[in-house]
Amino acid sequence: MTILPIPAPVIEILGLYKDYQTPVGPFPVLKEVNLIIHAGEFVAIMGPSGSGKSTFMNILGCLDRPTSGAYVLEGQDVAQMDKDATARLRGQALGFVFQGFNLLPRMSLEDNVALPLVYCGIPKEERRRHARTLLAKVGLEDYAASLPNRISGGQQHRVAIARALVNTPRLILADEPTGNLDSHTSEEIMQLFSALNREGITIVLVTHEPDIALHAERQVRFLDGRIVHDAPTHASTHHFAASGTVC
Amino acid sequence: MLIGMFHEAWSAMGANRMRSLLTMLGMVIGVGAVVLMMAIGQGAQYAVEESINAMGSNLFIVLSGGTNTGGVRSGSGNAPSLTAADADAIRELPGVAAASPSQQGSAQLVHGALNWNTSVIGAVPDYLEVRSWPLASGDPFTASDLRSATRVALIGQTAAENLFADEVPVGKTLRIGQAPYQILGVLARKGQSLDGRDQDDVLIVPLTTAQRKLFGTPFQGSVRSIMVKAERPEIMPQVEIAINDLLRQRHRMREAQENDFSVRNLTAVADSAAETTRVMSLLLGAIASVSLLVGGIGIMNIMLVSVTERTREIGIRMAIGARERDVLTQFLLEAIIISVVGCLIGLALGVGGAALINILTDTPVVISGSTVLVAFSVAAATGVFFGFYPARKAARLDPIEALRYQ
Known part of the structure; x- marks a missing residue:
């Protein structure tokens, strides 16, 4: 598999810093991060806890703002945007798959999947139709009326992916997508991501499991708030194989 | 868009039916009490005005004087x-x-x-x-x-x-x-x-x-x-x-x-009677309004609890594209729905109660359009007023903090 270089980057991050304010002064979480991701890439972000990868994902997802540096998403400088504009980006350009799935417990799966469309002003019938299409895509069309707690973790995860896809985003961000899943289900989920990637959707996922990262085409490693490794997967496979895949 | 938000607010309330109903009860009692008290007060006022009108308005009565025969005085009208x-x-x-x-x-x-x-x-x-x-x-x-x-x-x-x-x-x-x-x-x-x-x-x-x-x-x-x-x-x-x-x-x-005569003004007596009942009905209304206020505070209390309890939900909604104003609208609509539905039930109970009192005790009651209008707009205003602070609190949440909230 070859990565075709595509001229317009989806994500451009230049000289990005993020400090957290603590009682003893600012605590730097991200230091001098530079990263360019092109359309159609499948990137795994790795690193130990506290390396800043979750913070980085929050910034990528327009949920958090960098302390300094530039984050350009599809040619738009996110740091310059007001809250409403970042909300629109989250709702229309991005699909976020959360670590804990974050489905609304009292809503049917169909309503959960359709929720992002509410904030785009899509009429109810169309929302419903669209949500059913996506539930079918993740193989859960029979559960449209169920509540999230009636289905398994893997199924919940597929619902969360369907929700992330509902507004046809060009970029999907997934935070520890296989966190609590058994290896068989993890494999299924990763197949789903790969399939989406083949459809042309850019995918960035955070994981600390090397065998999960193998599904991505490119691996980026964070350590102490810096990117210490950035290479195509086939080059780094060996590295992880050498260090052992027991996690 | 607003219809979508209305639906969101409605289903969120449906998910917590008991709590929504209890909150509504505060509004029901408040509005019901106001309507009932005003109906009785205005009924009393109406009865007094009716009897004044029946007597005739703008009236004087001129009475002949009394006699005084060797120090024994008769009453007016005898001379x-x-x-x-x-x-x-x-x-x-x-x-x-x-x-x-x-x-x-x-x-x-x-x-x-x-x-x-x-x-x-x-x-x-x-x-x-x-x-x-x-x-x-x-x-x-x-x-x-x-x-x-x-x-x-x-x-x-x-x-x-x-x-x-x-x-x-x-x-x-x-x-x-x-x-x-x-x-x-x-x-x-x-x-x-x-x-x-x-x-x-x-x-x-x-x-x-x-x-x-x-x-x-x-x-x-x-x-x-x-x-x-x-x-x-x-x-x-x-x-x-x-x-x-x-x-x-x-x-x-x-x-x-x-x-050797006296001139008396009948209307003055009647007017003061009318004034008395008017003040009474105002007083009743004021007392009932206190329960409306308590109902409003109840709404605010529950909405605040609800915002805290649903912090994570708010975070999720924001993360998938809800703007501040969407969250604000949703919570505000919840408060307004509770108060308006509560108000409608209260109106029905107030009117029903007034009718019942009328039938059982023959007390005159009057339900005027203005009472209904005032009760209704006060309830809606209460919803907005007491719903605004919790709604704004929800809208101002930081999406990351909200998502982390357990």
């Missing part, structure tokens, strides 16, 4: 100082709409096999206007009836029912003693007076007939009282002074001499 001619003179004063002397007594009326004791008023044709008392059927007696003291009469509804049963009284003849009286007309129903007397239990005859043929009087032409109706309520003080001056002049009274 033969007022005359029918005084009434005619008062009628000519500017600002006076009508004036009628009256002489009252009682008599046993007989018609066929039925008889009935009722009060008989001797009056002049003006009397009906003074009392604002139209005829239900027939015609009034005229000035020529008065001049010739004919035996004609107008009969009140109660007396007519007791004496004529199902017959039409107009044109019939009744007897007082041996003398026949022809019924010219039937008075419209007037109801109870302020002191609870049935005003419809009455027979009105020409004053001259009453004095010469029915009761007799030691002083021909003298009357106990004259009722005067002013044209407008504002000019009543001037009219009172004018009556005073006129009568002193006609009675040839010296400067320092005490009046």
Whole structure:
């Protein structure tokens, strides 16, 4: 598999810093991060806890703002945007798959999947139709009326992916997508991501499991708030194989 | 967009049905209490105004003075100082709409096999206007009836029912003693007076007939009282002074001499009664409003709890594209739905309760459009006012903090 270089980057991050304010002064979480991701890439972000990868994902997802540096998403400088504009980006350009799935417990799966469309002003019938299409895509069309707690973790995860896809985003961000899943289900989920990637959707996922990262085409490693490794997967496979895949 | 938000708010409430209902209950009780209290208060006010209107408005009553015989004083109206001619003179004063002397007594009326004791008023044709008392059927007696003291009469509804049963009284003849009286007309129903007397239990005859043929009087032409109706309520003080001056002049009274008559203003008494009930109904409304306020605070309390409890949900909504104003709208709509639905139920209970009180205790109740409108808009405003702070709190949440919240 070859990565075709595509001229317009989806994500451009230049000289990005993020400090957290603590009682003893600012605590730097991200230091001098530079990263360019092109359309159609499948990137795994790795690193130990506290390396800043979750913070980085929050910034990528327009949920958090960098302390300094530039984050350009599809040619738009996110740091310059007001809250409403970042909300629109989250709702229309991005699909976020959360670590804990974050489905609304009292809503049917169909309503959960359709929720992002509410904030785009899509009429109810169309929302419903669209949500059913996506539930079918993740193989859960029979559960449209169920509540999230009636289905398994893997199924919940597929619902969360369907929700992330509902507004046809060009970029999907997934935070520890296989966190609590058994290896068989993890494999299924990763197949789903790969399939989406083949459809042309850019995918960035955070994981600390090397065998999960193998599904991505490119691996980026964070350590102490810096990117210490950035290479195509086939080059780094060996590295992880050498260090052992027991996690 | 708003419809979508409405749906979100509605389903969020449905997810917590019991809590929404209990919150609503505060509003239901508040609005219900306001509507009920206002209905009773305004009902009382209405009853008082009705009896004032029944009595006639803008009224004076001129009473003849008392006698003082060797230090023994009689009450007002016993000295033969007022005359029918005084009434005619008062009628000519500017600002006076009508004036009628009256002489009252009682008599046993007989018609066929039925008889009935009722009060008989001797009056002049003006009397009906003074009392604002139209005829239900027939015609009034005229000035020529008065001049010739004919035996004609107008009969009140109660007396007519007791004496004529199902017959039409107009044109019939009744007897007082041996003398026949022809019924010219039937008075419209007037109801109870302020002191609870049935005003419809009455027979009105020409004053001259009453004095010469029915009761007799030691002083021909003298009357106990004259009722005067002013044209407008504002000019009543001037009219009172004018009556005073006129009568002193006609009675040839010296400067320092005490009046041999007295002029009383009936409307003032009635107005203060109306004012009292108005204040009472306002007071009832104010007390009930406190429960509306408590209901509003209940909404705020529950909404605050709800915002805290749903912090994570808010974070999720924000993460998938909800703007601050979307979250604000959703929570505000929840508060408004609770208060408006609560208000509607409260209105229904208030109106139902008022109707029940009306049926069970015969207390008059009045539910005016303005009460309903005020209660409704106050409830909606309460929803917005007490819903705004929690809603803004929700909207201001930081999406990351909210997502981390467990």
